[in-house]
Amino acid sequence: MKFLLTSNGVTNASIRDALERLLGKPIAESSALLVPTGAHPFPGGPGMARSAIDGTAEGPLAELGWGSLGVLELTALPTVRREHWEAAVRGVDALLVWGGDVLYLVHWMRESGLAELLPTLAETVYVGVSAGSITVTPWNCDAEFDLQLVPEGSEMGRDAEQGLGLVDVALYPHLDRPGMEDAALESIERWAADIPAQTYAIDDNSALVVVDGAVEVVSEGSWRRFEPRH
Template identity: 80%
Template sequence: MKYLLTSNGITNASIRAALERMLGKPIAESTALLVPTGAHPFPEGPDMVRGVTDGTVGGPLSRIGWRSLGVLELTALPTVRRDQWEAAVRGVDALLVWGGDVLYLVHWMRESGLADLLPELHDTVYLGVSAGSITVTPHNCDAAFDLRFVPDGSDMGRDAERALGLVGFALYPHLGHPDMEDASLERIAEWAADIPAPVYAIDDDTALAVVDGEVEVISEGTWERLEPRP
């Protein structure tokens, strides 16, 4: 699978150009499925799901000119014949995995079976946004926050610090965002000090393109790569 991991979607011309290179054709000729599942745990989740679907919440994602766009709701997949939803996933050019709660998104990636399918989708672009990007890394930088939304009696919080590990680095989005006190480089570096992998801290104008394991930084903004301790 090809990964384009963003902080806030397709926010500038450089990231858009990288997406079209990875698709191998214009966005206007490409098909996609949107995954809004990560928004559900939050009190405002229903409004967030509506907004990301119609393009009124978050950065540019659903309204960037796709030839066709459908919605893939992960929580529904266990109740649907696998051959039906898998055919839909295999038939599109891109999966648009929005943000929200990393822990919840990782859980439903696994429960739905999509996590096992992703490595088989060699020509598909995984376009992550915030939590959707963190989900495919080995480490969840939002674990402490996400644990607040785990239902009473659920074991969903087990190994909350771990994500899917489909790429070999960790990611911290929204670097320097004025409304996120944990997104300063100093706070990110504190977290990264305990991570046994490189950590990319990226702002909302930066993305990471990963093809065949090779990482390319696409940026019109600010980013840092923090190395693991020896």
Template identity: 65%
Template sequence: MKFLLTSSGIRNPSIADALVDLLGKPIAEATALFIPTGVYPFPAGSERAWQAIQGRATIPLVQLGWKSLGLLELTALPSVREEHWVPAVRAADALLVWGGDVLYLTYWLRQSGLAGLLPSLSDTVWVGVSAGSIAVTPYNCDAEFNRGFVPEGSDMAQDADRALGLVDFTLYPHLNHPDMEGTRLSDIQRWASEIPVPTYAIDDDTAIKVVDGTVAVISEGDWTLINP
């Protein structure tokens, strides 16, 4: 796959240009599937998912003028015949993966079967927002926070600190966000000091672009690379 990993969507012209470059065509000529699943565990999660689907959220993603846009709900896929959803995934130019709970999102990426399909999607662009970006890295920087949303009796919290590992670095979004705890650089450095791979700390005006394992930072804001 190709990856465009963001904190907060397509926030500026530089990130928008990177998306068009990855797609190889204008957004108006590209098809996409939107994955809202990660936001459900949070308070008012269903309302927040609907706002995102409608393009009413402040994060620019679905409202970019796609040629066509579909919904890919991960929690539904285990009960759907694969021949009814896999072709749609393979045909899409981009998967737009919303933020929320990294642990819940990675759990359903695996349970749905989509995680197993991703390595075969060589031309597809994964566009992540926050948790949707963290999910493809090896480590979940939100693991402790996410454990608080796991239902009693569920085994979902096992290996909560591990994500899919489709890229060889980890990501800490929302660097220095005024409304989010734990996003100061010193906090991120403390977490990254225990991680055996490089960590990119990125603010909301920064994205990480990955093609064939080659990483490029796209930024009109602030970011830091923390080596292990």
């Protein structure tokens, strides 16, 4: 699988060019499925999911001019014949995974069966936004916040610090975004000090391209890389 891990979507020409390079063709000639699932745990989640789907949310993704665009709702997949939804996933050029709650996304990626399918999709482009990007890394930088949204009695919070580990680097989005104290450079540096791998902090005009383990930073903004201390 090819990964384009963004902080806030396809926000500039450099990230768009990287996406089309991964697709191997223009976006207008490409098909995609949008995953809005991560928005559901938040207050106002239904409206956030709708905005992601109709392209009115902050962070360009659905509105990029795709040749065809569908919706893949992970919570519905356990009630659908697997051969049907799997054929839909295998039939598109890109999966667009919206942001929200990393814990919830990791849980439903696994419960739905999509997590085990993703590594078999060699040519598919995975485009993550914020939590959608963090989800495929081994470490969840949003664990403390996400635990506040876990329903009482649920085991969803178990191993909250862990992601799916489909890429080998850690990612912290929204670097130095106003109003997000935990995304200040000093805060991210403290978190990265305990991660036994390279950590990339990217702002909303930056993204990571990860293909076959090789990492490339695409940016018209700011980013930092922290080396593991252990």
